[in-house]
Amino acid sequence: MKLLVCIKQVPDMESKFKVNASGNWYDMADLAWRMNEYDEYAVEQAVQLRQQVADSDLTVLCIGRDQVKETMKKALAMGCDRGVHILDEASEQKDSYAIATLIANFARDKGFDLIFTGLQSQDRGSAQVGVMVAELLGLPSLTTLVDFSCADGVVNAKRELEGGTKAKVSCSLPALVTCQLGLNTPRYPTLPNIMKAKRKELLTIPAAELSPPEARLKTLSMAPPEKKGGGLILEGEPAELADKLIQILKEKTTVLA
C-alpha cells in the first residue's frame, strides 16, 4: 500500500509575531518552528496504517524553504519511510490552491492509495489544501476526522461536527483524509529512531519543476487585530497580583459575596 502524508512547518503560535517589510505576511525571522499540530495527527495515523499493512510504504511531503527539512526529520523519526521536500523559497506567498496544485502535480501518476493531510495549518488556517488536492486528483476525501480505520480497500471514519456530534462516513480507496485534533496520540520519536531517520531518503524537488500556477488569492496586507475590548492588563508579583484580582472580583462580580 502506497501512503503519502503532507505536513507543513509553522511557527510556534506563542511567538511574538511582527509583520514583514512588504506588509503582506509575518516576519519569518527569529521564530521557533515546529510541525503543524494537525499534521502530527496525520503523520501518526499514516504511520499506524503503515505498520499495520505489510508491504506498505509511507512518503512524507513538505513544501517550503530549506529549513522545513528539520520538521520532516521528525516525521521520518516517527516512522515515515522517505521524504520529499518541495523546495520553495517563498511558499507563504502562494495561496492554498497553488500549494494544493504542487502536491497534486507531485502525487499524480504515483499511485498513492491514501493521502493524509491535516485539517488546517495553524498559521494560514485555511482548511483548503487537503480537499483541493483530492479534487484536483479526482479522489474522494473525508474531512475533519476524529476516528479512522482502513481495511479491505475501504476507509471507515468519523467526522467531527459542532457540539461533539460525529458523522460516520466511509469511502473506497484511493482516497484522501484530513485529520482533526485528537484523532490519535501522536508518538514522540525515540532516540534510536531519530538516528535511523538521518539515513532515510530525503529527496528535494524544486517547486518550479511541478508547474506552480498563479495564486488566485492575494494577501493585500497583514496586521495585528485592532484592540477592541477595554480589558485591563495586569502585571507584577504573583502575591500582589492575587490581591488586585480579588479586589477586582469583589467590585465587578457577585461571586465573592
Added chain:
Amino acid sequence: MKVLLIAEYRDGKLLASSSELSNFAQTLNAESAMLLIGTEAALPAYDGTLYLADIAQAGEFNPSVHKQLILDVIAKEQPQLVVLPHSSYGWDLAPRLAIALNAAQVSEVVEVKEGELIIPACNSKLRRRVKPETEISVVTLQAGAFTPSEEPSGSPTVIKLEATPNGDIQFNGYEAAEETDVDLSKAEVIVSAGRGIGKPENLEIIEALAKALGGEYGASRPVVDAEWAEHSRQVGTTGQTVSPKLYVACGISGAIQHLAGMKKSEFILAINTDKDAPIGEVADVLAVADLKQLVPILTEKLSA
C-alpha cells in the same frame, strides 16, 4: 454584486448560521439568493429567492450531490461570491466548489472593511486583508462574526430543485455527543485549564481554585485530547457553551473555537504568560503571569 448563500441543515434542523449569511450579504450591500438542502418544514426567515432541495433525496452528508446542486444554481444565478458558514459543513464543501469553479477561496471571513475581506492568521494573532483574483470566489464566514443584531424576519420565494443521487462517500448516520456527567452550563463560576498547565498534575491547582470560588473546572481541547480531563469538561464549539458569572481561563490562548464557547460569560479573567494572547480580546482582566505561581496564591488568599 450578487451573492449565493448556502444555508446549513443538519439532523432535522436548519442551523442558525443562515441568518449570519444573509446579514453578511447586507453588509456587502449585495443582491442575494439562498440555497438550502433541507426541508420545507424548516425554512429560513429570509426575504428572497430560496432554492430548496430535499435532504432526504440529496442525503444528509453527500458532498458530491450537494456540490452539484450548488453548481447548478450558480449556473443560473451567476453570483460573484458563493458564501458558506465556516463549519464542518462549509469547510468541507467550499474547496470542492472552488476547484470546480476555478475560483479563489477565502476561509473564515471575520470582517468586511472598505469592501475587502479580512481573515484571521496565526491563531487570530494577526489579520489578513485578502483579494480574490478570480471572477467568482467561494467564501466561508467565521461563526458568530456576522450575527445580525435583530432576529431576521421574512419568508422566501421557494424554487424546488431535484437532486440526482451519486457520489463516492457514504454517510452511515450520526453518533450523538457522549452523555455529560457535569453540566458546566449550570455553574456560576468556571475555572478552565488550557495547554499552559503543562502537565496533568497541574490540573489539581485549577480544580482547587474552582473549588475556592465555589465553581466547576473546565478545560480547553488539548487538555481533553491528551485525556487529562473528560470531554464533558471541554468548553468550545466542539464541547460545551457556557456563560457563567465568572470564567477564569488559565493557560488558554483564546482560539476562536474556544472563545465561541465562553465569550458570553459575564466576567472573564485570563491568566497567561503571553501578554498578546488573543484571549485578551475578550478578557475583562488579563493577568500576565505564570499560572503555576499565581493560581495557588489566589486559591490560598481566597480560602483564607
